Amino acid sequence: MNIKSKLPNLPTTIFSVMSRLAEKHQAINLSQGFPNFGCDPKLTSLVAHYVQNGFNQYCPMSGVPALNTRLAQKVKALYNADYDPQTEINITSGATQAIFSAIHAFVHAGDEVIVVEPAYDCYQPSIKLAGGIVVPYQIKAPDWKIDWEAFAKLITPKTRMIMINTPHNPTGSILDKSDFEALEQLVEGTDILILSDEVYEHLVFDGHRHYSILDFPTLRSRSMAIYSFGKSLHVTGWKLGYIIADAAIMHEFRKVHQFDVFSSNTPMQYAIADYLENKDTYLNLSGFFQKKRDFFLDKIKDSAFKIKPSSGAYFQVADFSNISDEPDLVFAKRMTKEYGVATIPISGLYTNGLDNKIVRFCFAKTDETLAAAADLINQIPAKK
Ligand code: PMP
Ligand code: GLN
Numbered sequence: 001m002n003i004k005s006k007l008p009n010l011p012t013t014i015f016s017v018m019s020r021l022a023e024k025h026q027a028i029n030l031s032q033g034f035p036n037f038g039c040d041p042k043l044t045s046l047v048a049h050y051v052q053n054g055f056n057q058y059c060p061m062s063g064v065p066a067l068n069t070r071l072a073q074k075v076k077a078l079y080n081a082d083y084d085p086q087t088e089i090n091i092t093s094g095a096t097q098a099i100f101s102a103i104h105a106f107v108h109a110g111d112e113v114i115v116v117e118p119a120y121d122c123y124q125p126s127i128k129l130a131g132g133i134v135v136p137y138q139i140k141a142p143d144w145k146i147d148w149e150a151f152a153k154l155i156t157p158k159t160r161m162i163m164i165n166t167p168h169n170p171t172g173s174i175l176d177k178s179d180f181e182a183l184e185q186l187v188e189g190t191d192i193l194i195l196s197d198e199v200y201e202h203l204v205f206d207g208h209r210h211y212s213i214l215d216f217p218t219l220r221s222r223s224m225a226i227y228s229f230g231k232s233l234h235v236t237g238w239k240l241g242y243i244i245a246d247a248a249i250m251h252e253f254r255k256v257h258q259f260d261v262f263s264s265n266t267p268m269q270y271a272i273a274d275y276l277e278n279k280d281t282y283l284n285l286s287g288f289f290q291k292k293r294d295f296f297l298d299k300i301k302d303s304a305f306k307i308k309p310s311s312g313a314y315f316q317v318a319d320f321s322n323i324s325d326e327p328d329l330v331f332a333k334r335m336t337k338e339y340g341v342a343t344i345p346i347s348g349l350y351t352n353g354l355d356n357k358i359v360r361f362c363f364a365k366t367d368e369t370l371a372a373a374a375d376l377i378n379q380i381p382a383k384k
Contacts, residue, residue: 006129007129010125014121014344014348014349015031015032015033015121018032018336018344019031019032019342021336027339027341028372028376029342030341030362030363030373031332033169034230034237035234037234038234039235040275040281043235043271046270047271050266055266057266059091061262062089063089063242064269067091067272067273070276071089071244075214080215083214087247088246088247089244090253091240091269092243093240094230095228095231095241096122096241097257098241099122099123099197100126102195102226102243103123103127103130103161104130104256105252105255107161108130109130109131111130111158111160112132112135113135113162114154114159114161116146116163117349117350118346119165119349119350120169120170121348124351132160135154135159136351137150138350139171140356143173146175146179148179148182148183151186152186155190155192160192161192163197164195164197165196166179166197166198166211167204167311169199169200170346170360171310171315171360173311173312174312179211180211180215180219183219187222192222193222193249194219195224195226196223198210198212198225199226199232199241200231200312203231203313204286205310205311206290206311212225213225220246221248224243225243225245226242228240228241229242232285233272234364293309293363295371296370299371299374299375299378302378304382305318305320306320306321307319317358317359319356320357320358320359323383327347327355328345328347328356328357328358332344339379341377343361344362346358
């Protein structure tokens with residue numbers, strides 16, 4: 001039998017490849033982005049309560065109403081954005097599902113989607129499965145800034161969607177107010193939709209604030225903002241997230257959502273709705289992760305890597321060109337095997353495999369893990 005692949009040549013995600021390699025060589029895993037510490041026990045107690053008390057059946061397609069209401073209050077407080085909890089907020093099975101459904105709801109065969117690269121690896125296959133065409137815009141070290149004039153040249157009559165991600169995975173860069181203002185001008189008068197992946201909204205460092213697409217009223221009618229409880233509650237394995245968009249967009253989104261997942265885990269949504277009543281649970285995250293970033297960077301300050309501190313997310317990119325001329329994948333694999341620390345080589349997150357000798361560390365780890373990793377990283381010698 002001949003199996004006709006819809007995604008021929010698609011490799012296994014680099015996040016699984018590096019995590020598996022870390023396991024095989026018992027290396028410290030600073031590759032895939034997930035915390036190696038637990039969530040707040042209050043949260044797991046709330047989940048246990050709802051599971052034990054019979055909240056175990058399908059919830060509405062849009063989500064458990066108490067959670068939708070909580071999130072509407074949250075975005076009103078944070079971004080002064082008014083969204084209707086029922087018609088404009090939808091709980092999803094992780095940000096990944098929200099992204100997949102959003103792309104499938106709007107991208108027609110032959111439509112172009114502009115993606116800022118390096119890009120989180122679920123974007124492109126989702127676009128391709130929808131029959132869309134990925135139009136990459138590359139940002140580059142050390143500043144990872146978007147040159148909006150160059151970006152504008154990518155827009156054509158076929159551009160259906162622009163995908164942005166702030167704070168950015170893998171680079172840890174953030175978009176500021178002027179970026180959104182440039183974007184506003186760029187799309188004015190067009191039918192271009194914007195998908196804004198903001199799963200790291202609460203991880204922004206050095207006194208910066210997170211600018212959300214929801215902060216910009218003129219962009220709201222064309223935008224979808226996507227979030228992940230996995231990232232904000234240290235529970236990546238729960239695979240719960242949400243999408244916020246104007247009712248007209250949400251109406252179309254739900255046409256896909258209702259048949260690719262229908263609804264997401266019910267008892268956890270009840271628990272999260274209660275848990276988020278305390279705003280400190282998310283407002284303190286930037287401070288918590290900034291400390292981790294600073295702790296880690298201080299420990300590796302004398303290493304052979306060249307580093308510019310990240311501004312957000314729980315990632316730090318590092319330039320290894322003083323250490324090796326190997327392709328980044330080869331270097332990352334060797335570093336895992338020989339030095340016992342796994343990272344993510346970022347060339348695989350560019351469509352054309354651009355290799356600027358950069359790897360990504362995830363610092364969502366205990367201080368003990370970060371210190372142990374730093375000791376190993378410091379042993380990697382510079383080139384002669
Ligand atoms: N977007 C970005 C930028 C991510 O880093 C991730 C992964 N953590 C996701 C989306 C997917 O999030 P989730 O695990 O909630 O599906
Ligand atoms: N978001 C995580 C990362 O960037 C990985 C998620 C995944 O493995 N799919 O490392």
